Amino acid sequence: MKEETRVVRAGREGTHYRGSVNPPVYHVSTVLFDSMAEFLAVGKPVPGKLVYGRWGTPTSFCLSDALAELEGGFGCALFPSGTAAIAAALLAFLEPGDHILVPDNVYGATRRLCDQFLPRFQITTTYYAPLVGDDIARLITAKTKVVYAESPGSITLEVQDVPAIARAARAADAVTIMDNTWASPLFFKPFDHGVDVSIQAGT
Numbered sequence: 001m002k003e004e005t006r007v008v009r010a011g012r013e014g015t016h017y018r019g020s021v022n023p024p025v026y027h028v029s030t031v032l033f034d035s036m037a038e039f040l041a042v043g044k045p046v047p048g049k050l051v052y053g054r055w056g057t058p059t060s061f062c063l064s065d066a067l068a069e070l071e072g073g074f075g076c077a078l079f080p081s082g083t084a085a086i087a088a089a090l091l092a093f094l095e096p097g098d099h100i101l102v103p104d105n106v107y108g109a110t111r112r113l114c115d116q117f118l119p120r121f122q123i124t125t126t127y128y129a130p131l132v133g134d135d136i137a138r139l140i141t142a143k144t145k146v147v148y149a150e151s152p153g154s155i156t157l158e159v160q161d162v163p164a165i166a167r168a169a170r171a172a173d174a175v176t177i178m179d180n181t182w183a184s185p186l187f188f189k190p191f192d193h194g195v196d197v198s199i200q201a202g203t
Contacts, residue, residue, distance in 0.1 A: 010066035023062045028053035047075060070185040071198050082181065082201030083109040089197050090146060093175045096122045099143040103130040105153035107179060130158035137168040144172060150179040166194025
């Protein structure tokens with residue numbers, strides 16, 4: 001399927017929604033179940049299953065499916081802002097005492113997270129030159145758990161050698177997280193180049 005076709009078809013579940021092209025907007029808080037047994041059987045949020053509005057609606061499930069398909073990923077989590085997505089991704093892989101490598105031209109809110117929030121958890125950040133390429137291996141330490149990339153980078157728009165960075169991170173058992181906002185999955189597929197987690201802001 002051509003990429004242009006995938007963009008307009010992704011996330012539509014093959015359903016026509018009574019003739020409308022796009023899925024409707026579902027306003028959901030409480031969800032009804034046929035029995036208490038059915039409710040108790042759910043136990044916890046299940047991707048794509050309507051359980052409680054805060055855990056997702058048919059509208060957000062369609063968006064998640066579309067983004068995962070366009071990125072070539074396994075799944076997609078939605079957040080109210082790009083900064084929230086970045087913070088969640090970092091905290092999913094970092095623990096107290098860990099170290100993270102971040103390009104020096106990173107999005108301002110990401111820098112604030114690294115400078116003001118992560119130190120509260122004794123997580124240290126080293127900023128690297130965006131065009132470091134293979135030489136990033138020299139900056140990875142035994143405590144480096146995440147290598148962060150942003151390409152093109154905010155403000156100065158350098159394009160990083162993402163495959164080289166991801167290879168070096170993988171060789172050191174570190175996770176590569178990339179902010180793919182500027183390129184979007186239309187122009188760069190992070191997972192095809194060794195990235196473990198791809199983030200993009202919907203704005």
